[in-house]
């Protein structure tokens with residue numbers, strides 16, 4: 640990629656600020672669909688081969704590099720090949736978990752997760768979920784995937800209200816995503832996670848960037864917008880796909896999926 644192009648003046652200001660003062664910038668990234676191509680089996684997802692090398696080149700140049708993901712933090716580190724990247728922080732499960740320099744912090748899940756886990760098979764059976772429906776148990780959350788169903792969108796719609804009811808009964812919330820509905824604890828999202836991460840650093844960043852592809856990343860876009868309103872230059876990057884268009888509508892920069900994100904990382908490391 641040559642210099643990344645912004646569709647907005649605010650995004651251009653953000654990119655200029657990152658190039659001018661990288662040592663004060665905070666760069667945040669989602670994992671699935673942004674650093675890792677989408678695949679049918681969640682356990683088979685791996686980062687684009689250029690992602691970890693590009694992040695390793697950027698890490699010593701910028702103020703902070705943070706991955707904010709719905710994955711458990713340790714899973715993102717493993718699937719990303721991120722373990723050796725000095726300075727990288729991974730906030731997992733929408734910010735409930737933190738990995739940094741090999742140290743993992745994981746809170747106890749609320750009781751509702753165990754209750755939802757016990758009830759989920761019965762609920763899916765009663766809803767007539769197709770047999771290809773797949774439940775990913777993430778410890779802190781349960782992700783119900785329909786990507787492998789013959790009609791994934793139809794299967795997802797069939798489950799939407801029944802999973803919302805289960806979430807309400809168990810004190811959880813539903814996080815919708817790319818052919819997935821997750822039951823997860825409330826009180827945290829990617830916007831809160833990114834904002835708290837930045838505030839906890841102490842120093843006001845010279846600029847902020849967040850790149851994502853899915854609905855859960857909109858909250859992080861919101862955090863970038865909030866920071867911009869406070870005078871911090873910011874960039875919202877959409878890792879484009881045909882499955883989700885809501886991010887492109889709010890993005891400053893749109894790139895072509897994980898290969899485009901890696902090219903963007905490389906360009907930023909070259910200060911282009």
Ligand SMILES: O=P(O)(O)OC[C@H]1O[C@H](O[C@H]2O[C@H](CO)[C@@H](O)[C@H](O)[C@H]2O)[C@H](O)[C@@H](O)[C@@H]1O
Nearest residue numbers: 670671677678679681684708709710786817819
């Ligand atoms: O916040 P993210 O890093 O984007 O994680 C969100 C969810 O991503 C995963 O599911 C998605 O990717 C799978 C692998 O490519 C794909 O099969 C699935 O259809 C997508 O929804 C992951 O499995 C979830 O746990 C994450 O919360």
